[in-house]
Amino acid sequence: MTKFLPRLALLSCLLACSLFAQYDLLLQGGHVIDARNDIDGLKDVAIKDGRIAAVADSIDTSKAEKVVDVSGLYVTPGLVDIHVHVYAGTGMKGAYSGDNSVYPDGFSFRSGVTTMVDVGSSGWRNFPDFKQRVIDRAQTRVLSMLNIVGKGMGGGKIEQNLDDMDADATAKMAKQYPDTIVGVKCAHYAGPEWDPVERAVAAGTKADIPVMVDFGYFREERPFEELVTKKLRPGDMYTHTYLGRVPLLDENNKPRPYLFEAQKRGVKFDVGHGGGSFWWFQAVPSVKNGFIADSISTDLHIGSMNTGMKTMANVMSKFLALGLPLADVVRKSTWEPARQIKRTDLGHLSVGAGADVAVFRLDKGEFGFLDVRGARNMGDQLLSCELTLRDGSVKWDLNGRAGTPWQEAQGSTP
Amino acid sequence: MKSLAVVIGLALAVTAAAQTPYDILLKGGHVIDPRNDLNAARDVAVKDGKIARVEANIPASEAAKVVDVSGLYVTPGLIDLHVHVYAGTGARRGYNGDSSIYPDGFTLRSGVTTVVDVGSSGWEQFEDFKDRVIARSKTRVLSMLNIVSAGMTSGPEEHDTSEFDPEATAKMAKKYPGVIVGVKSAHYRHPDWTSVEKAVEAGTLADIPVMVDFGSNYPDARPLADLLTKKLRPGDIYTHCFAGNRDELLYETGKINPGMFAGRERGVKFDVGHGGGSFRWDVAVAALKQGFPPDSISTDLHVGSMNRGMQTMIRTVSKIYNLDVPLYDVIKMSTSNPANQIKRTDLGHLSVGAVADIAVIRDERGTYGFADSRGARYTGSKLLVSELTLREGDVVWDLNGLAGVHWKDVRERRRGQGRGRRRGQR
Numbered sequence: 001m002t003k004f005l006p007r008l009a010l011l012s013c014l015l016a017c018s019l020f021a022q023y024d025l026l027l028q029g030g031h032v033i034d035a036r037n038d039i040d041g042l043k044d045v046a047i048k049d050g051r052i053a054a055v056a057d058s059i060d061t062s063k064a065e066k067v068v069d070v071s072g073l074y075v076t077p078g079l080v081d082i083h084v085h086v087y088a089g090t091g092m093k094g095a096y097s098g099d100n101s102v103y104p105d106g107f108s109f110r111s112g113v114t115t116m117v118d119v120g121s122s123g124w125r126n127f128p129d130f131k132q133r134v135i136d137r138a139q140t141r142v143l144s145m146l147n148i149v150g151k152g153m154g155g156g157k158i159e160q161n162l163d164d165m166d167a168d169a170t171a172k173m174a175k176q177y178p179d180t181i182v183g184v185k186c187a188h189y190a191g192p193e194w195d196p197v198e199r200a201v202a203a204g205t206k207a208d209i210p211v212m213v214d215f216g217y218f219r220e221e222r223p224f225e226e227l228v229t230k231k232l233r234p235g236d237m238y239t240h241t242y243l244g245r246v247p248l249l250d251e252n253n254k255p256r257p258y259l260f261e262a263q264k265r266g267v268k269f270d271v272g273h274g275g276g277s278f279w280w281f282q283a284v285p286s287v288k289n290g291f292i293a294d295s296i297s298t299d300l301h302i303g304s305m306n307t308g309m310k311t312m313a314n315v316m317s318k319f320l321a322l323g324l325p326l327a328d329v330v331r332k333s334t335w336e337p338a339r340q341i342k343r344t345d346l347g348h349l350s351v352g353a354g355a356d357v358a359v360f361r362l363d364k365g366e367f368g369f370l371d372v373r374g375a376r377n378m379g380d381q382l383l384s385c386e387l388t389l390r391d392g393s394v395k396w397d398l399n400g401r402a403g404t405p406w407q408e409a410q411g412s413t414p
Numbered sequence: 415m416k417s418l419a420v421v422i423g424l425a426l427a428v429t430a431a432a433q434t435p436y437d438i439l440l441k442g443g444h445v446i447d448p449r450n451d452l453n454a455a456r457d458v459a460v461k462d463g464k465i466a467r468v469e470a471n472i473p474a475s476e477a478a479k480v481v482d483v484s485g486l487y488v489t490p491g492l493i494d495l496h497v498h499v500y501a502g503t504g505a506r507r508g509y510n511g512d513s514s515i516y517p518d519g520f521t522l523r524s525g526v527t528t529v530v531d532v533g534s535s536g537w538e539q540f541e542d543f544k545d546r547v548i549a550r551s552k553t554r555v556l557s558m559l560n561i562v563s564a565g566m567t568s569g570p571e572e573h574d575t576s577e578f579d580p581e582a583t584a585k586m587a588k589k590y591p592g593v594i595v596g597v598k599s600a601h602y603r604h605p606d607w608t609s610v611e612k613a614v615e616a617g618t619l620a621d622i623p624v625m626v627d628f629g630s631n632y633p634d635a636r637p638l639a640d641l642l643t644k645k646l647r648p649g650d651i652y653t654h655c656f657a658g659n660r661d662e663l664l665y666e667t668g669k670i671n672p673g674m675f676a677g678r679e680r681g682v683k684f685d686v687g688h689g690g691g692s693f694r695w696d697v698a699v700a701a702l703k704q705g706f707p708p709d710s711i712s713t714d715l716h717v718g719s720m721n722r723g724m725q726t727m728i729r730t731v732s733k734i735y736n737l738d739v740p741l742y743d744v745i746k747m748s749t750s751n752p753a754n755q756i757k758r759t760d761l762g763h764l765s766v767g768a769v770a771d772i773a774v775i776r777d778e779r780g781t782y783g784f785a786d787s788r789g790a791r792y793t794g795s796k797l798l799v800s801e802l803t804l805r806e807g808d809v810v811w812d813l814n815g816l817a818g819v820h821w822k823d824v825r826e827r828r829r830g831q832g833r834g835r836r837r838g839q840r
Contacts, residue, residue: 088502099550103515103516280821302519306810368816369815370815371821374819376821377820396721397785398725399783401783403790403791409695409696409790
């Protein structure tokens with residue numbers, strides 16, 4: 001009995017502390033970057049019941065049940081990766097609605113990502129299967145843009161079938177799941193027609209959600225310039241911005257004027273790095289001369305995860321290597337993509353918002369970054385995700401910062 | 415005209431390849447290859463997916479591609495002896511389903527080229543597992559069959575002795591020799607020895623080792639010491655050896671269970687199997703202090719461990735490294751030792767002629783925190799980082815682009831690149 005007394009005392013103390021503590025968790029001493037709230041400086045962040053409870057210069061540590069020292073680190077909203085493929089497990093070979101997809105949780109939290117948007121792996125026909133198979137079982141918040149192709153990204157002829165591109169059915173499914181379906185995707189089309197883009201836009205208009213276009217084969221019959229200056233609506237997105245075959249640069253290696261016109265119109269440019277869609281020779285001159293993608297995203301799938309893309313934090317670090325300030329890189333990975341998908345409840349640390357939080361370390365050194373062709377660029381900064389919270393609970397803790405030293409852990413031998 | 419240039423270019427490339435005996439040369443690294451007692455500066459040349467030569471100063475001119483790995487360690491591709499990768503079945507909660515993950519996103523980036531799925535499938539589902547995961551992975555995936563016919567369902571089947579079928583298990587193992595490399599007994603919650611005994615029976619029939627996760631702790635009915643000194647055969651494997659759940663560490667005295675030493679004396683092997691609940695710093699620290707290092711370091715990778723203290727194989731190896739185990743030894747525990755345990759002596763070394771599964775590792779110094787499965791933190795000064803991984807001679811992971819070319823040097827390839835442009839114009 002005597003053996004248990006100290007433990008009992010400890011337990012009641014813990015219980016009392018948690019009952020009376022104003023906050024569940026306090027991230028202390030970090031540098032907060034929150035674009036929505038114009039914050040770029042040292043702040044403490046307090047969390048209660050899975051929500052942001054306070055963001056202030058200094059919050060009393062005695063008010064929190066648990067304090068994590070994040071000094072020297074950057075505290076950001078949980079990242080929103082608006083281009084991934086996570087419809088795994090169907091057994092479909094060679095398809096993003098199957099073997100080319102990955103499960104989200106092993107890639108999201110360790111890179112600071114708390115929300116992922118699967119863009120077009122499923123269409124209206126197989127979205128319910130995707131939902132029950134992945135979305136409902138993931139700890140990551142998984143949202144979806146429906147492929148304009150009813151069967152989704154099934155590969156080969158499935159994605160070229162104009163007869164399966166039904167704007168009405170797509171919009172109907174989107175309206176049935178307004179919290180989860182945030183857009184319409186058009187992708188991989190090889191033919192000369194505008195139909196897939198037009199039907200995606202029609203579906204997007206009917207459901208009042210944006211469209212994201214992967215332009216597939218670039219053909220003279222449907223010029224890229226026309227896509228971004230005429231076909232897409234303000235708020236629609238073109239993804240794979242720095243793909244090799246996008247006509248970005250003129251003969252003097254300067255971004256073509258229509259790109260700026262398109263951005264001015266409100267068309268958004270998404271990185272969508274992927275296994276084939278980020279080329280340094282496009283990105284370096286474009287960014288240097290002011291044509292900068294609006295949102296940073298991975299295009300995570302089995303063909304990108306182990307090549308130049310690797311992780312969301314790695315893709316963000318590439319934009320640091322391109323000379324973007326950290327605050328811009330974070331904004332393009334949080335608040336900006338959240339706005340693009342009209343989920344303004346996400347991507348910021350406003351009091352009352354869900355406590356999806358990422359904590360990053362910014363290492364200085366010499367780092368190499370591959371593009372999709374094995375071309376290397378060097379950078380002197382690398383973002384590493386130290387800690388990730390989803391709805392206030394710790395989902396990733398690289399260096400055990402939220403842990404207790406092992407000698408003091410309960411139940412340890414003396 | 416354009417095609418003529420391509421033909422000439424191709425001819426030149428072919429000629430160049432013919433003139434260079436090696437496809438890839440890893441130059442300037444420090445090789446650790448415990449199977450060959452090698453721990454020295456060596457260059458490693460690869461040809462046709464196999465190790466072609468390991469020597470000091472192989473001339474760069476003899477390889478089509480040279481990768482400068484100076485300052486780094488070159489080791490055999492790591493072998494993770496304990497994972498769960500039977501994903502995609504849709505089975506909720508089971509390790510033959512939702513608790514598993516696909517291997518390739520976790521292995522190659524961590525220096526791992528071979529994993530052993532231990533018991534996610536039993537003999538009944540093995541062929542589905544093989545078709546669904548093993549045959550579709552870049553990672554070499556081997557398997558130990560669960561003695562439970564239905565596999566690791568996380569349901570009542572795992573505790574139902576009528577599910578234990580040594581003959582059917584052995585028969586399936588013999589059908590796929592070299593792929594099925596063992597039998598797993600796991601999670602058993604009853605106080606009898608049936609699970610262990612049936613697994614050993616199957617292992618004996620198929621002449622393969624058994625790995626035991628000892629399930630619920632019954633210190634009187636089935637004590638750990640009896641398992642290790644009486645029930646298991648030499649060569650069988652006790653996993654979760656630093657879990658502390660089954661008297662590995664005697665908390666009253668702070669001593670490692672004498673049965674662990676007695677078992678090791680008999681030839682029983684001890685595997686880390688970190689997992690989501692099977693690695694405690696107090697046990698690991700005591701074990702290493704008292705002269706009980708593990709035989710093999712493994713992750714017990716699954717959805718419940720991947721985002722917690724375990725994280726990755728390379729960080730799990732780093733944990734043992736921080737317990738004052740020499741680098742050479744932790745590499746041995748992650749390469750040749752596990753290869754020997756599963757009788758796949760063709761793996762886990764860099765002998766000339768062996769498959770070119772290679773890890774290139776950076777040994778960093780700094781201050782690093784490592785959480786155990788309870789979230790207890792050990793602060794260490796060493797961290798291993800996986801820089802480059804080769805699987806059968808192909809680069810399958812390249813953290814800093816060591817095998818890449820500076821982007822300005824590939825710029826001339828700009829025009830005509832990309833399937834879309836070419837196909838779109840045809």
